[in-house]
Amino acid sequence: MNKISKAVISRLPRYYRYLDELRTQKIERVSSKELSEMMNVTASQIRQDLNNFGGFGQQGYGYNVQYLYDEIGKLLGLDTPHKMVIVGAGNLGQAIANYGNFKNRGFQITALFDKNPNLIGTKTSDAEIMDIECLYDYVKENQVEIVALTLPKEPAREIAEKLVACGIKAFWNFAHTDLKISGDIIVENVHLSESLMKLTYRISEKRNHNEE
């Protein structure tokens, strides 16, 4: 299989979301043209993107919604369960723990970890908040696959390094820093403040335009 570009991969979850909606509405088939109009992209792009992974459609017919949904789900790794723990049980960590849809998609959030003694021992909807001291043993014993880092940037790097030593290979990083991690480790960043700055860039760009 040749290398799929990042741009293509980042569009897959959005296709998946729209197909889920169509599926929920009991719509059976969709053409790239129809989908393109819903999603505000070109039909050509949709067909190109999908054909990176094989022919999911049928000439003269289009795409079967359920089938395409399932296939993209497989590409996104949603056909296998994923064990995840959350490090940092503040509001953000708890928000992720409580988001019900993750459960439906095969994400098993088995525990949260924090150093705050007031939190340790309490429970979110499904998972317990444990002492961060127990983190390293826990991930080893429970074959955790993904660690979500929802804590300040200072401890994040060090904890991530230790987790790599424990065999963790995938991080969902909300800390406001780039993890400097060597080796074959997957890091997906969510930098909320950077997202907000993109928004204010556009606000001030618009203001400057209007003033001219």
Add this chain to the structure above:
Amino acid sequence: MNKISKAVISRLPRYYRYLDELRTQKIERVSSKELSEMMNVTASQIRQDLNNFGGFGQQGYGYNVQYLYDEIGKLLGLDTPHKMVIVGAGNLGQAIANYGNFKNRGFQITALFDKNPNLIGTKTSDAEIMDIECLYDYVKENQVEIVALTLPKEPAREIAEKLVACGIKAFWNFAHTDLKISGDIIVENVHLSESLMKLTYRISEKRNHNEE
């Protein structure tokens, strides 16, 4: 001014973050080469990006860290305050409200809104949680600029529409849907589940590679 590409804009906050670190370490100057090594990008890209906005550097010297930091801050609109309210006072909404760094960067989170009577009247670190019924009057009276939507997708669209009618022109959207909004409105999306799916894509891609 010619149109700046989205790719360039999305890199500005990251430059800003690295310059902030250098500044904190009292480092006065930096060359594109040094910065490129820190950030894992090409020096050429840094110079190209910055020269979209004018010459911030000096031949033979490089860039003055504080000056470049300030200039990028201005580009990102961080030299003016931004009034923001949060709709949806669940964990995610509260996480944003409590994130202290926003305050430092000129973001004024003046209120949160929710329909849950148990939350209404309580306070986060700085802002009060109010009845969502009061939202529309509030944004009009207080000249709110940005609305963060941290609520389920079903109510998000309708509320966004009403807010547009109240004059809101910028949304920070965490709801798992694309707001279908007409007109000259800025929407910055943060789709957490899509980010997580990108992560699992890479996990399963890696697994497939190793199996071959």
Add this chain to the structure above:
DNA sequence: TAGATTGTTAATCGATTAACAATC
């Protein structure tokens, strides 16, 4: 002045769009 490093043009690379033959 000599050395360093920017600003900027040109070359390359990659991604998107258009077009159309293949085929259901």
Add this chain to the structure above:
DNA sequence: TAGATTGTTAATCGATTAACAATC
């Protein structure tokens, strides 16, 4: 079969990298 729509090649567009003259 005729019509529709994909899969795929070719053309275009845009973004990144390389190169180097300008200049501090």
